[in-house]
Amino acid sequence: MATVTIEELSKHYAGGSEPAVKAVSLDVADGEFMVLLGPSGCGKSSVLRMIAGLEPITAGTVAIDGRPVNHVPAKDRDIAMVFQSYALYPHMTVHANLAFGLRRRGVPGDEIDRRVRGVAEKLGLSPFLARKPHALSGGQRQRVALGRAIVRDPKVFLFDEPLSNLDAALRVSTRNELIKQQHELGTTTIYVTHDQVEAMTMGDRICIMNKGEVVQIGKPLDVYRNPADAFVARFLGNPPMNLLPARLATSGDRAVARFADVTVELPGYPLAALKPYLGATVTLGIRPEDLYEAPPPALSVRAQQIATRVLAVEPLGAETLLMLTIGGSSQEIVARIGRDTALRIGDAATITLDPSALHLFDPTTTKAIARTA
């Protein structure tokens, strides 16, 4: 177990006009499960590969347990990595794949066998030790890749999108297995993914990256409820947060937002915090699950109703998505409501929203407007 500290880490690939990673700083505590989340090309895999020692670092430092490892070869960093493609050696049996790294380190043969069989037992791979990777299913290969990392007993695990090649059902079960193994072993883990469900369910903290930079770091629910900017607000959540232009004004001693032909109060924002934006147009955000066809009782006191028209209805089984236009405008929003709805395309619908769930973002910087002055 170990801490991992990244300071001002940058990576510039030859021939690229922009750095792939720009001054990323991150602290991963001992035993923590940190998820690096972001869209394809945001630099998260590059960060992981620099931590692993597979990619030279352009600038900044990587330290493991306080020791800078920039110039330490990958094999000496005491890190084990699970790759997206599993990287199983196709010409070796499962046993040989698990033992490969230990053999190189001069571990005695009987100790290798003991550790390999122990890990195989733990991961349900004992019946497959004599098989080669091509004779295994996707889930079994994934477990062999995980086993190869576990058997090394490293200080840090690195995972590079290990579930992306699995089907949906297998992904869920394997995700739970990974969480279970990490909790049992208590090994510091850095996990890269573009899947927000993995990030939300697996990480102790998530670090969201975009265009080579860290945008926000925090606990999954904190980041979900308090996105730092419009990118995080849209990236987390499925369907994404609705973002609309809204004009801020005052109504007595309160701030209100006007969009389409709707005026809503902003109970989450004291007037003092919004003074710089009064009279201007900002970006207003509301999550689809904060729009209701029939509001829950707890919401009724502060709820606000808006007139909409149904553009599309998507029944998903457990819930229904409604695509709506607001009032007589062309402004579209998405609402996530219960599975039982009688609404059809073209219907007029009165939708209730929770004003306290509204988010405001600066229209120029896209950063979230602070809720305090």
Place this chain on the structure above:
Amino acid sequence: MRLWLNHLRRTPLVLFLILYTILAGGPFLWVMSMSLRTTPEIFDNPYALPVRLHWEKFANAWTNSNYGTYFWNSLIVVVTAVALLTLIGAMAAHCLARYRFRGSRLVRFVILSGMILPPQLLILSLFQILLDYGLYNSLAGLIIVYVATQLAMTVYILEGFFAQLPQDLFDAARMDGYGDFEIFWRITLPIGVPAIFTTITLNFIILWNEYLYAVVLLTDDEKRTLPLGIMHFMGGHQLDVGMIATGLIIAIAPVILLYALFSETMIKGMTAGAVR
């Protein structure tokens, strides 16, 4: 009715294949037949099948006509050249496929440009070089020439295959603690067996039948390779058609055997390497 129409549609293809088989296989079967007949029997009826199989002709050719010496010379030269080609070519292909270094494009261009130069263009220069280094009229000199001239094709085929191997495999091996040479030896070579078999088979066939370099660079009868030996024999025994046919069968037997054993592996390796 439909079945009959399907058969009818396939008829031109089948006819073409039968014709091609006759044209391609016919001469070989004819030489095979002649190798088991005496020369008088052949002159009597060139196209007849053997009535009595004269297996003693093979022993006669091996001992009395020096075919044994030519065969062993060919075997030494070709096996050594193919072994060197496989080792050097695989190492070069691995480096070109896996590593980005300054000048890699130039190195690749220089190596692969060897494929476009015809032997006739190189023969005079090679003759002079071997003469200068005392390697003229030696099996060692011929081996070096064979390695140099076949290296381009070997590297081309192997690089295409090795480039398809996922980089993750090599990254995983690096993290497991293996160095560059160990990764080549333990990962690239075992996985690259289909492509390596392809190059071994192709190189063997090409070099076993190679004539131009051998005829220019070898002069002693004791050092002749099999293609040279056969031509020399044909020159000295123009009318002994039966013995010529027997010598030809001795010459092509190893190639046929190799191809029969490894053709499937070779096709797998070639098609895998074709897609980059």
